[in-house]
Amino acid sequence: MAPIRLDALSMSTDNTSSNVNSARCPEITISEYIFERLYQMGVKSVFGVPGDFNLSLLEHIYDVKSIKWIGTCNELNAAYAADAYAKTSRQMGAVLTTFGVGELSALNGIAGAYSEFVPVVHIVGTSPLPEKRSNLVKNFHHLITNRKMYQKPDHYVYEKLAQTFSVASASIEDGDIAKTCDSVDNVLESVWRESRPGYIFLPCDLTEMKVPFSRLNDKPLKKSYDSGNxxxxxxxxxxxxxxxxxxxxxxxxxxxxxxxxxxxxxxxxxxxxxxxxxxxxxxxxxxxxxxxxxxxxxxxxxxxxxxxxxxxxxxxxxxxxxxxxxxxxxxxxxxxxxxxxxxxxxxxxxxxxxxxxxxxxxxxxxxxxxxxxxxxxxxINSSVRYKSIEKQSLQKVQSNIEAPLTEADLGRSLENLLQPDDILIVETCSFMTGAFQLNMNDARMVSQCYWGSIGYALPATLGACLALRDFQMPGKVITVEGDGSAQMSLQELTSMIRYEVDAIMIMLNNSGYTIERAIKGPYSGYNDICGNWQWTKMLKVFGDINEEKSRSLQITSSKQLSNLVNAGLHDEGRFQLIELILPKFDIPWHYGK
Amino acid sequence: MAPIRLDALSMSTDNTSSNVNSARCPEITISEYIFERLYQMGVKSVFGVPGDFNLSLLEHIYDVKSIKWIGTCNELNAAYAADAYAKTSRQMGAVLTTFGVGELSALNGIAGAYSEFVPVVHIVGTSPLPEKRSNLVKNFHHLITNRKMYQKPDHYVYEKLAQTFSVASASIEDGDIAKTCDSVDNVLESVWRESRPGYIFLPCDLTEMKVPFSRLNDKPLKKSYDSGNxxxxxxxxxxxxxxxxxxxxxxxxxxxxxxxxxxxxxxxxxxxxxxxxxxxxxxxxxxxxxxxxxxxxxxxxxxxxxxxxxxxxxxxxxxxxxxxxxxxxxxxxxxxxxxxxxxxxxxxxxxxxxxxxxxxxxxxxxxxxxxxxxxxxxxINSSVRYKSIEKQSLQKVQSNIEAPLTEADLGRSLENLLQPDDILIVETCSFMTGAFQLNMNDARMVSQCYWGSIGYALPATLGACLALRDFQMPGKVITVEGDGSAQMSLQELTSMIRYEVDAIMIMLNNSGYTIERAIKGPYSGYNDICGNWQWTKMLKVFGDINEEKSRSLQITSSKQLSNLVNAGLHDEGRFQLIELILPKFDIPWHYGK
Structure with missing residues (x-):
């Protein structure tokens, strides 16, 4: 029996040491405390969007040298990226948003992490504590008004809602400092133990609150499963x-x-x-x-x-x-x-x-x-041997459609492209069912196939690349993305340039929601998307004017595709967007072959 | 006293007649019924994204000839567009999404409509009724798993959550048909009466359920405020x-x-x-x-x-x-x-x-x-006259910054550009405070200044344009958008091409979240965005390859801007994206002049 692939994982286990040293001031801000604790849990990149209620908190991210701020174009994309970061690093992901507008925008991504058991911490900068506690009827921006608008709005409305999508939450107050720190630690430990999201709500007026520095070393975060039974x-x-x-x-x-x-x-x-x-x-x-x-x-x-x-x-x-x-x-x-x-x-x-x-x-x-x-x-008795069962392989799989290039061709090329420790990200798209039948060559697959929110794979590519980089893990990120799905979260392509990641993104240009055409309405207008997108010019427009940090190619035949794979596609040191021109109804492995 | 501007409004009041005729089959599907009722309420465009739980419902949108499906790139953008559609038409907006992933993605937009009192109906295609009622532990896609995963998931989890963000909801079942129709009608009437969102949840297996056609004419929807007191x-x-x-x-x-x-x-x-x-x-x-x-x-x-x-x-x-x-x-x-x-x-x-x-x-x-x-x-006694109070005007407002082009220049140009009945959409961005001080020349302003979710204005432009078109209202949509905000919802630019709208979008290229730099962290990295975007090439890449449906211009001086306004900017019959190159810290009217 060949060894189970654990070598990639073992590279990233020793990250629990804090990047703090004891010569420092005996007190730090609660903001810095949160970021230090995140780092101890295995977070080196925090994804999110600034907003007026989290700016003071964000100022402190620069206090923790080993944590990087990764500004994304919107909050849902941040949540997707954090999810893939956690799945790839096998540590933890973190999202940081602002009160109301930001946290709600990220919710679908958090719900996905909750359903798929992904350890993601969501930190929200909220309205100030005195306002949260006040009995006055003051209708703040980003805060939903009461059903009866002459009654006070509920500043805790989102915190209550978050309970449905998390295993633990901490609502920071100004009381007992030890208890406050315990509540933060409890969220992180619960997220780790239950492998599901947790929330930390920090009022924007409490970002400078002082907590003892010594806790960081004296009270290590628990990472264990003890039943006590x-x-x-x-x-x-x-x-x-x-x-x-x-x-x-x-x-x-x-x-x-x-x-x-x-x-x-x-x-x-x-x-x-x-x-x-x-x-x-x-x-x-x-x-x-x-x-x-x-x-x-x-x-x-x-x-x-x-x-x-x-x-x-x-x-x-x-x-x-x-x-x-x-x-x-x-x-x-x-x-x-x-x-x-x-x-x-x-x-x-x-x-x-x-x-x-x-x-x-x-x-x-x-x-x-x-x-x-x-x-x-x-x-143990020896069970029957299944010598006769052929290894699954796409070599024999044929597309039902006659075309110069089909998804079956992509499958075959991927089997040549994938190398051990690579991360294959597959969008919830026409290719997904096929992807599960690929010979992976000891690469790992990252997807959101159960929650199934289209648009996931594009920002997930960013998250996965940064996880590999942060933990110096081997492998390359290769993403298969559908055009309909890509439209959901497209702007995050710009982050591939901004953060200089070197993934390969294979864009299936099949003129719409092909996976849904297979379910209903193959010719219905609602399954169309805006056509004519110039995929190969997208990265230029998003900032890489001279194609220094990326290259973009359009592929129209299987021959071109296999040539590209053989010509060193895998080892190009910059982001690559490969557009495949595919037939509208091509789903070679759709629901049972 | 000059008349209050009501003429634009009066054009759009006679839309309550249904587009049905009595020669038809005595029964229609509940799906068609919902769309007919929407039409009677003043909805002619429905915004949204298809998903496997709403495809059967969507098939029926084509049964109602006077309603159009407007597929957007993602659900949050759909909600923003529907919000602006309702604000512009002064009728009602409608969003259609799929179970879980879709409805949650739209939530921030619905919360905005709830807080700002905008009548928006959110229709969600849900999981099938037998599954909703079942006691089996079956973990469906798009449905969050139970905290205890060996217990059944709650198919009503999103319906419960929606109650916080709506004034009425209907969860369609297979029982009493009259009651079912009443529940749909009640949502629409409540949304109209309370001017806030409502939800209709339609299980995907009930889309073909028959309801009497006659109700559409026999039971007109109530549009009245009767206190009974x-x-x-x-x-x-x-x-x-x-x-x-x-x-x-x-x-x-x-x-x-x-x-x-x-x-x-x-x-x-x-x-x-x-x-x-x-x-x-x-x-x-x-x-x-x-x-x-x-x-x-x-x-x-x-x-x-x-x-x-x-x-x-x-x-x-x-x-x-x-x-x-x-x-x-x-x-x-x-x-x-x-x-x-x-x-x-x-x-x-x-x-x-x-x-x-x-x-x-x-x-x-x-x-x-x-x-x-x-x-x-x-x-009534005559109150004191304030002859001495000068009319507010931007003619005298100066930017604090020496530059070839500032937001003060934009303000002055807008005052020349705006014509009666125009819709001025202003993003929650650096320009907003200034916008409130503009001489509007009887144009109307549409913004989301209270809820304040950045990214609103871009999809709102689509919604406002379609409202003007659907109700044959005079005027033109002119949008002021910030670059940081635009990144949140950028992909919807493609819909300007797809649906051939002729708005003017003025893009403030000031290299980041200028409004937040004014609050905190003027030089902090988190207030930067990915630079180098080629705004004037964006629409080409999004489908208008030969600039047939749009034009894009970059403006770097106040002289260029005023020349452009004088050269017929207002009356160009296609979408126009005008990029203004502005200083990073230019907010001429920031918080009190």
């Missing part, structure tokens, strides 16, 4: 082991929460212990967790939208260890998984389910290490 | 009249709710009745309600940020009729109004306040007509 863990582990030993045809289905909850190393050990006795499967969202040439790796299980042979293989198991399960529509072949509940051991970050028995006081972060410790590999 | 109205009116008769120096302060609640005609009558006995003032947000040459018009009251002489004049009154009062930070000179409560009769759409006495069961929509009916003009 050892007895339950032990009994659950015993029960799991008994099941494993008693079955003849055990499979492992590896899912996205393994990496989202940083369990790659224990998982790798588990797989090693099981040696070559069990069959290995992954899911769409865990794609890349196994090298494609891993001996016992059968394929990606995607129910009716994936390979029929792969589905039949896993469904024939008498026990499935569903590790880091992330059950959702897009990840389970549109709810077409056919695995009897009684055959599943569901190992999840919020619960363990053995057949029909549900345990909520225990998680797979507790169970996995214990399982490894107790497992007696000699007692 | 005649006795209270009478007593309030008597009390107001007694006050007016007893005072020596009465002023009228005309505010934004006069037009937002369609009270221009009764208000005009009131002013006529009072003849030339009282002094007239307006506010920032009501700017344009009086012609600048109206005899008794003293000026715009803006507290400490406006003219000192105007403030002294109104503050010397012994009674102020504050008609259509919209008290908020930006409209009241940052809460610097100095009017003793005892001297104010506050006539508001939600209450009447006479001195300290508050009446909530009655509104100025009830009171104004009665007041006119009962008023005996002969009993």
């Amino acid at each position: 050892e007895q339950l863990v032990d009994s659950v582990v015993s029960e799991i082991l008994e099941r494993i030993y008693s079955k003849q045809n055990v499979s492992i289905l590896a899912d996205a929460f393994i990496s989202k909850f940083r369990m790659e190393k224990p998982f790798e050990k588990l797989v090693k212990l099981l040696n070559d006795k069990v069959n290995l499967f992954d899911t769409y969202m865990a794609k890349g967790i196994f090298s494609e040439d891993t001996d016992r790796f059968v394929g990606t299980y995607a129910g009716k939208v994936g390979s029929k042979q792969v589905s039949e293989a896993i469904e024939a198991s008498d026990l499935v260890l569903y590790v880091g399960s992330f059950a959702n529509e897009m990840n389970c072949g549109f709810f077409s998984y056919k695995l009897d509940e009684s055959k599943i051991i569901d190992l999840n970050p919020q619960y363990i389910r053995i057949g029909k028995k549900m345990y909520t006081g225990v998680t797979f972060m507790d169970v996995l290490p214990k399982l490894i410790e107790k497992l007696d590999a000699s007692r | 005649e006795q209270l109205v009478d007593s309030v009116v008597s009390e107001i009249l007694e006050r007016i008769y007893s005072k020596q120096n009465v002023s009228i302060l005309a505010d934004a709710f006069i037009s937002k609640f369609r009270m221009e005609k009764p208000f005009e009558k009131l002013v006529k009745l009072l003849n030339d006995k009282v002094n007239l003032f307006d506010t920032y947000m009501a700017k344009g309600i009086f012609s600048e040459d109206t005899d008794r018009f003293v000026g715009t009251y803006a507290g400490k940020v406006g003219s000192k002489q105007v403030s002294e004049a109104i503050e010397a009154s012994d009674l102020v009729l504050y008609v259509g009062s919209f008290a908020n930070e930006m409209n009241c000179g940052f809460f610097s109004y100095k009017l003793d409560e005892s001297k104010i009769i506050d006539l508001n759409p939600q209450y009447i306040r006479i001195g300290k006495k508050m009446y909530t069961g009655v509104t100025f929509m009830d009171v104004l007509p009665k007041l006119i009916e009962k008023l005996d003009a002969s009993r």
